[in-house]
Amino acid sequence: MKYLKLLIVIILFFGIVFVLGKLVSLKYISEYPEGSFISDYYKEENNHDVIFLGDCEAYTTFSPINLYEKYGITSYVRGNSQQLIGASYYLLQETLKYEHPKVVVLSVGLMRYDKQVKEEYNRLLLDKMKWSKEKIHLMNYLMLDNENIFSYFFPLLRYHDRITKLNSDDFKYLFNDRIVSHNGFLINQEVKPLNTLPSKKVLDNYNFSESNMEYLKKIMKLCQENNITLVLEKSPTMYPFWYDEYEKQIIDFANTYHLDYYNLLEKKDDIGLDFTKDTYDSGVHLNLSGAIKTTEYFGKILKEKYALQNHQNDDKIKLDYEKKIERFYGEVHEKNN
């Protein structure tokens, strides 16, 4: 009886730590919605023909809802802020546990970043990720020296300081969650025109790191092993600069391994991008208008070159996407007002 009481006390302790951890954790709904991309994916009812991988350039450039509307292609953006190439690799591994897409589009802008700079970016990716061996690998790959691994198991250790700053989301979404993104895409309709670009800095080194190149090869190999077509793509963003030296390395890689590479930045006029209207932060990211234009342009390539199926007549998918489209335009309308 004594030991039973003791056991109850200990279970109660871990129960309270768990609930408090849930309470104080960031919910990634109103604040930092990017943190919900990862968990939104688990709620998907149907498989996707295309998976976009990349950093912010991926989730602000490609709108899967518009891609479906226009071409009937099913897709999801598994990208996040400052997502490194290694993280994209582990996310692809995780994706393959759930589905086998026909095409993986890798937004190569992320090749510029060698290592994680802020713990907050790791949190966006890891906090709502399901526990799996990929998550452990990802933690090992991303964690900064000053991070504490236990804080990923016990969020209370990381977010306890929010206890005096809780908001309505923290109670509303304590035990339930809601879909925040639109298949990994975030709607941003603000306009902040690009007036003048900052001067181009001369860098000490333009070479992608060996580690990044290794992960790029790993992604390629993983796609080959799973009979997936890997497509490389550079999103049409004006800043940070995409140097010629970067471009050459990607072209060389694509040529060496017979991969398709599309530099959409070079096609910005064909796409019809107007950086006085199609960006929300002076050319760093596209806004909704820019994303729709780019998605429609790139969707055509995907449709024609990779013979992707039009799912608009597939009842199950159609029903799912009707709901998604309604929610998408509901949010567009709401934000417009």
Place this chain on the structure above:
Amino acid sequence: MATSRIKKILLLLLNTFLYFIYGKNIIVLLITSVLTYYFGHIIVKKKSYLITTILISIILMPLIFYKYLINIMEISILVPLGISYYTLSLISYLSDMYHKRYHEANSLLDFLLFSLYFPCLFIGPINRYDTFSLELKKISFKKENVFNSLLRISFGLIKKLIIANKLMIVINTIASNNEFTGLYVLLACLLYSILLYCDFSGGIDIVLGISKIFNINLVENFNHPYLSESIKEFWRRWHISLSSWLKDYVYIPLGGNRGSKIMTKVNVLITFLISGLWHGIHYILWGILHGILVILNFKTKNRVVNIILTFTLISLLWIFFIYNNTFLSIEMFVSIFTKCDINVITNFLSLGLNIYEIIIVIIFLIMVIIYERKKDVIEKNFSSFTIENKVALILLLIILILLFGNYGLDVNGNNFIYGSF
């Protein structure tokens, strides 16, 4: 006998392991400890003042090098953990050997346990070999000690993580902006008094609590210091192990109060100057000012007035700890009397803590005061609890610490203030 030796070896291994885990330079500590052990034997044999002075000087060298020279020479090097504390312990041992206060250590194992005792290397207390070696004889793991020790450790963590680290946010806001003058500085001084006490005594609670688990009773380092009626009394209640060390190994050897009144005052001043110097070069003036206040030793007839006056004076002198720069500290001290920033009241909530955090600090401060005032009663009652109730209470305190503590990434205050001295 053999069991006792095994326990000691295990404790030594644990200490060494923790030292390595902490990633600090153990070699210097190990060498000076072994040297001191053999120096003790030499001193006992030779009985020479000159040899004793030379050997003590050798043991002092690492402290002088790591604490002062590397700052002057601007060298970046890994400073051994707790060098200020263990050097004083080693010097006390050599001095005691010269004065034949007790028998020399006959076991290197015991001596290494004394000098390498890991918990004390962070923030003390400064141990003496005679008392510590007696404690070593009764090393054991007693169930009845564990829960009271955990209770004390929990309150130590509450003091450090909840009270001190939260107040540190306000202090850092004020100290990092030289535009915060006048009443802001006064506020910083008063809050720093609470912060430093909670930080330092919280750390000592953890050290004493851990030691008690092994049935090692270390000297208490605090005795309600802010209830002192004079600065002189304060130094009998604050950082007791350092104060008594300075008394025994500096003040009395200088002559103490055996000479003329003037010489007694000079001896007090020298003792406090060394106290300041032990804290660091920037604290010399702080030490001298305390020395002057101890010599003046003024008091009124009203106890409450005396306590308030003493607390205010001590708080004002912590200014040297807040700014870590003698000239800036003087400038800010003067501003308290020359600038009147009455908006400190309205701006208080913009100094880094919101209203809830302030309430949390106040509640836990009250909890700590009650615990400290009624410690014996609380521990006695706690001892009568059933095991599951004891576990429940400790786990509840842990939850409160985890929830309300200020710790983790980007928290300026993960180390103890006195760990840097």
